[in-house]
Amino acid sequence: MLDLxxxxxxxxxxxxxxxxxxxxxxxxxxxxxxCVATRLRGGVCPNCGGELVRRPVRPAAMLARHPASTKRVLKPAGCEAVAG
Structure with a gap:
């Protein structure tokens, strides 16, 4: 199940x-x-080099059973440092 x-x-x-x-x-x-369009090179993840694609939407009924993550991840320097 995706972290969302x-x-x-x-x-x-x-x-x-x-x-x-x-x-x-x-x-x-x-x-x-x-950010993908303006800061990241070619739609590539700056962390792993993988392709960045649209995240699917979890139906509201399923969110009740399997809630989205509340854990925030943030690059301290933003993405300019990795976009090159």
């Missing part, structure tokens, strides 16, 4: 479970669509 992290690792933007702006890699690193 609550924020963008670059800019700390809120990404609720129903957000169509969330992007993630196969390791569930999570970024907003704006």
């Amino acid at each position: 992290r609550p924020n963008c690792e670059c800019c700390d933007r809120e990404l609720p479970p129903d957000s169509s702006d969330a992007r993630m890699c196969s390791y569930e690193c999570t970024f907003c669509a704006d």
